[in-house]
Amino acid sequence: MASMGLNLEEQKAVDRFRKEVVEPSMTSLVVLDFWAEWCGPCKALTPVLEKVCGEYADKGVVLAKINVDEEQFIAAQFQVRSIPTVYAMFQGQPVADLTNARSESQLKALLDQLLSQLPVGGPDEGTAEVAQFIEMGEAVLAEGDGVRAAGIFAQVVEMAPENPAARAGLIRALVAAGKIDEALAAADALDETLSADSGVKAALSALELAGDRVDEGELQTLRAAAAERPTDMEAQLAFAEAAYAAGQRDEAADALLAMVQHDREWNDGAARAQLVKIFEAVGLEDPWVVATRRRLSRVLFG
Known part of the structure; x- marks a missing residue:
């Protein structure tokens, strides 16, 4: 989460979230629990989350709790409509909605599935290189050079075809460069899992809006x-x-x-x-x- 354009209290909330959730999620799978003191179902779910996350700690799973009364800005960013709401976070992004997993067996099954798909446990050299190139691409895109950014993101997609940030960046960069047909082709190449990523969804929205371009x-x-x-x-x-x-x-x-x-x-x-x-x-x-x-x-x- 960025902090530009926010008031002081919102910036403090973002800083807390970055320290308590985003940073741990770079190497661990963070189970993010939105709760409140007055929420009865939250109190019933808490022991389940604590027990399972404790048992999965050696696999790289950690539990983070967000009190929606105290962190209203963060809850709003996640569009929390009811509680408890539980997400799995990895490398700063929500990767699964765990809200309906109310029993130990349900939660363990979902965590096992996620752990089999994600490189939890710390980035290897290749992962670190991919992250570095993504950061470079985002910086170039922020400078307004869509063509160059698209070239960078295209290389990252070749290195890590399943990386949603790379795919999203490529689509956004192609849109910025005015290469709508190429952006459409990049969108068509997405599988169902990548299409469900929040960053990819935002890129697809940008592509859809760009389709209204006229002379x-x-x-x-x-x-x-x-x-x-x-x-x-x-x-x-x-x-x-x-x-x-x-x-x-x-x-x-x-x-x-x-x-x-x-x-x-x-x-x-x-x-x-x-x-x-x-x-x-x-x-x-x-x-x-x-x-x-x-x-x-x-x-x-x-």
Whole structure:
């Protein structure tokens, strides 16, 4: 989790989460339990989690607990709707939802399956090299060089074809470089397991949004139509989609927020849904997303 664009308390929460969950998950499988003092089912589940995680400690499994009353920001980032909610975390990413594993046998079966698939126990030299190249690719992409970043991520995919961060990075880099057909091919190459990864889902959202790209002349036409017909929701949405695909995300957000304010229920909440898709594609911790989500909250809740 990044800390840019957050207030002081949110940054402190992120720092705690990084220290207690993300860092241990780089070499261990972290069972992350969202709970609260008032939650009866949580109290019933706790002994099961503690017992099984204790028995699996020598296999690289650790238990981390998040009190949702004390860490509301972290719970919100994971979109926790009810408790107990339990995830398995590895290398900073949720890799499985363990919430329905309420018995020792169910939990052990899921942990055994995960441990057979993940390199728990510490990164070897190859894993460390892959992580280094992924970090390099992300840095280059952040600088705006999609072509170079795509080249880096393509090499990483060759080295570690099952690495979801590499696959997600390649798709996002190809989108940034304007190579939509190649990005679509990279998406088509994903198997079911990789497609379920949260980072890959965000990259696929970015690819879907990029599919609305138009030339400058058509964008100007859509902009003019939206300006002339401010209550025409179809015109507003068409412009917002094209504007975002063209890299004009401020204009896109302004148009979508205005739509929500005018008629939030239009087309089953299409404007809000489009905003959420944009948030996922950019990244929920991105400073622009944090600021725009706050704007959306003000529109929705006053």
